[in-house]
Amino acid sequence: MKKGLLAVLVASIGFAGVSVAAEKAGAVNGADLLEKRCATCHPSAKVKGAKKSLAQWExxxxxxxxxxxxxxxxxxxxxxxxxSKTYKP
Known part of the structure; x- marks a missing residue:
C-alpha cells in the first residue's frame, strides 16, 4: 500500500514538473514579444509595415x-x- 502511494506521489510530481516546463516553453510568444519588447522603443506599426525574409529579420x-x-x-x-512568418515579402 505504501509503495503504491509513493508511486502515485512521485508520478504526480513528475507530471506537475512536465506541465510547468511545457507552460514555460509555450510562454515564448512572438506576437507578445513584439508588443512588450519592441514597442518599448518604437511603435509596433513600424515593424508590422516591414516585409523581410527570415535572414533579414534575424x-x-x-x-x-x-x-x-x-x-x-x-x-x-x-x-x-x-x-518572418507574419511579415514576409
Missing part, C-alpha cells in the same frame, strides 16, 4: 539587441520566427 533583431533590446536566445528565436 539581422534586424540582432541589431536591435545590440542597441539594447532585452531578449534571451529562446525569445529571439521565437520573435524572428514570428516576424
Amino acid at each position: 539581422t534586424t533583431v540582432t541589431t536591435m539587441m545590440s542597441r539594447g533590446a532585452k531578449l534571451n536566445a529562446a525569445e529571439k528565436k521565437a520573435l524572428v520566427e514570428y516576424l
